[in-house]
Amino acid sequence: MWNVLPILNSKKREQIRIMFFTVKILALFFCAIPILEYYNARYQGYDIYNIYYIGMTFMIFSIIMLLLMFIFTRKQQRQFYYILEIVIFVAVFVFSIYVSGANRSENKYIFIFLIISYTIEYGMKTGLIISGVATGVIAAMDLIYGDNTSVNLQFENDLALFAMFFLVAWTIGHYAKLEENHIKELVDFANIDGLTGTYNHRYFYEVLEKMFEESKEKTTPLSLVMLDLDNFKTYNDVYGHAQGDAILKEVAGILKGVIRKKDLLCRYGGDEFCVILPDTDKDEAIRIADQFREVICGYEYHGKENMNNMMMTASIGVSTSSIEMERHVNLIENADMALYRAKFLRRNKVEVYSSIFDHIMEKEPNENLLEEIKPLKTLMTVINSRDTYTFNHVERVFHYCRIAAEYMGLSPEDKRTLLFGAYLHDLGKINISKETLITSSRLTKEQWEELKKHPQDSADIVSQIKGFERIVPVVQQHHEKYDGSGYPLGLQGEEIDYLARILTIADSFDAMTNQRPYQKTKSFQEAFEEIERCKGTHFDPILADKFMEALKEF
The missing domain is CATH 3.30.70.270 (Reverse transcriptase/Diguanylate cyclase domain)
Incomplete structure (x- = not known):
């Protein structure tokens, strides 16, 4: 399952990472204090050595800090960097404790910085591991450098420190887990659908x-x-x-x-x-x-x-x-x-x-044609930005024509022409005002006259593409009616291009079955009844029957 928290809390988690990294860097420089004190005590009275070791200490710690900053930017990508960061911090802390007296050092508690930071950031398991490492290191120093001929006082005193390490890791880890679960509950409440338990x-x-x-x-x-x-x-x-x-x-x-x-x-x-x-x-x-x-x-x-x-x-x-x-x-x-x-x-x-454009180009693997039709695709995108209905309408009409062409057994050339015509038949709407395209009321006489120009405008645009001559009449005549009452040419019967008559049916069917501001949407059955009623007036009766059969059998 997709992990919710890293997505929704990425910014917050990054802030937490930066905060704890800063704490660990401060602890790192705190470790430099006993090291400097060690060199100061060892070379007291030797100013040259003091300056040299102080400089070397700052240079080494600066290099370590730069290395840790590099690891910080990479450790979310690979677990290796996460482990390397812990190893570096532990190594510096161990060296600091060693030079400040080893088993007698008063700086053993600095491991608390690491335990708290890593437990909150990565959970109880990581905190307990670091607690175990810290306990092992300090216990080893106590046993190696302590007086084992009698009671080892350093080891005895450090037992309480060991217990504190594990107690801190367990307590903070448990609290962090409770907090994480609480955050997850809140996230789920915001993102889960209450009825189904799925994401909303x-x-x-x-x-x-x-x-x-x-x-x-x-x-x-x-x-x-x-x-x-x-x-x-x-x-x-x-x-x-x-x-x-x-x-x-x-x-x-x-x-x-x-x-x-x-x-x-x-x-x-x-x-x-x-x-x-x-x-x-x-x-x-x-x-x-x-x-x-x-x-x-x-x-x-x-x-x-x-x-x-x-x-x-x-x-x-x-x-x-x-x-x-x-x-x-x-x-x-x-x-x-x-x-x-x-x-x-x-x-x-x-x-x-499947995109209309991709479908057409799949059937037409012609690089020259691809370049020719690209401007038309751009025009359709412009139309979509002005009138989403027209763009989606073209997609649907294209697929109705594809179904009809396959059912009617059109030749590959006729099918190609019909599909290109379906794709390009409303290109002329690029010249129609946006107000007319998206009006929510019935068109005025002026708006209707403006809209009636789009078949001829579409034909004029398509005619400029070499090799598209056969498509021009299909686009131009898709609003002609079988009884001669259509536009722009007033053609009737078989004067109307055969493929244009198919496109007319598909275009009208989609217009009837989709929401228009000034027209009630019809069901498929109601649209079939309307096509049946308009056979011989609006539509070629034979092609109308075949179109309805094609959609019913699809």
């Missing part, structure tokens, strides 16, 4: 951003699975919210039993869950997501006999980070789009996000 929506965004930045820095893949329970609203309406909450809690428990230790399960909201998969590529993410789907399908839940398909099912969207992806929210948006397709095209399904 707020924490999901916070940790995903950090994990995304880490994956970019290390160039490792990061995948996101977004899961939505099918027909959960119906279940809630039938059995009530209390039973619905019980189902959510049980589903969360099932998912916890499936995820790997390094994965992070979050409740995104309502009946939606997200699972962050670090160091996981697209293929592995798909496998894991399908495992989620299968365990939920096999879940025995209360009241299933009154549900339509007798099973609890889930629609799942998967997205994986890429080199081009700039922000963690792109990962969320992509997973959400994939979930949308899984939810509304066919429930109980895993859908993987």
Whole structure:
């Protein structure tokens, strides 16, 4: 499981590290005092030697301090540096005690600085180890340099000091553990969803951003699975919210039993869950997501006999980070789009996000074409910044066209043309004012006339790309109607480009099934009924039937 405390308390932990490092450095210089006193007593009256040894002592301690500062910046990366720091401090403390009288030294207590610092910083185990080392060193000096012919008074007196070392380590270590547990409880209270016991929506965004930045820095893949329970609203309406909450809690428990230790399960909201998969590529993410789907399908839940398909099912969207992806929210948006397709095209399904641009370029491995289409991708990004609906609408229309093209058995060339047309059909909206694009009320006559220009504007932009001549009429005619009442040319019947007639149906279907400020959203079934009603007027009747069959069978 992803460790919570290092993420949320990184700044605080760094402050604590600096504080205790400062304490240990001060203790280090405190050790210099008995060493200087030793040389002063030994070379009393020899000023030259005094100056020499004082200088040497300060130089050596300065070098040690610089070495410790280097270790301080590295020890979180490797355990070797952590051990080396302890060894250096213990060695200096032992030398200081030795030169100040060894078994008779009055500076033996300075080990308390190390014991307290390391116990608070690293826990009771480290504190007890240093206590044991300090006890062993001091006891050895007492036994080696003390009078062992009778009672060894230094050893006898130091027994109380040894007890104090271990008592301090145990007491402070126990208190530090209690404090850590208390902090963890507070962190959990802030980050854990009270109903399901998973991480909550707020924490999901916070940790995903950090994990995304880490994956970019290390160039490792990061995948996101977004899961939505099918027909959960119906279940809630039938059995009530209390039973619905019980189902959510049980589903969360099932998912916890499936995820790997390094994965992070979050409740995104309502009946939606997200699972962050670090160091996981697209293929592995798909496998894991399908495992989620299968365990939920096999879940025995209360009241299933009154549900339509007798099973609890889930629609799942998967997205994986890429080199081009700039922000963690792109990962969320992509997973959400994939979930949308899984939810509304066919429930109980895993859908993987695939960029329209990447899909097109995969089918068109042409470097010249790649350079030609890049400006168009930039234009679509600009449109997205002004009108998110249009950008997402293009994504959905593209996938409807892909489904229809495969069902109808279009030739590779016609499929290519249709998909490019779907991707580029709203480019002309770059010339429409933002006020018209995002208005929340019905369009005025002037705004409507402005909007009607976008098919021709789209065609004018596309016509500037060499090799896109066949796509121009598809883009230009996607608002023509079968009875001739469309725009911009007023074409009718088979005068309208064959592929444009398919695009018209896909474009209208998505407009009907998605939220618009001035239009009620229709269900898929209601949209099919509307297409059926408009066959022969708005839509080519034969292509309309094939389009509906394609989506129903997908």
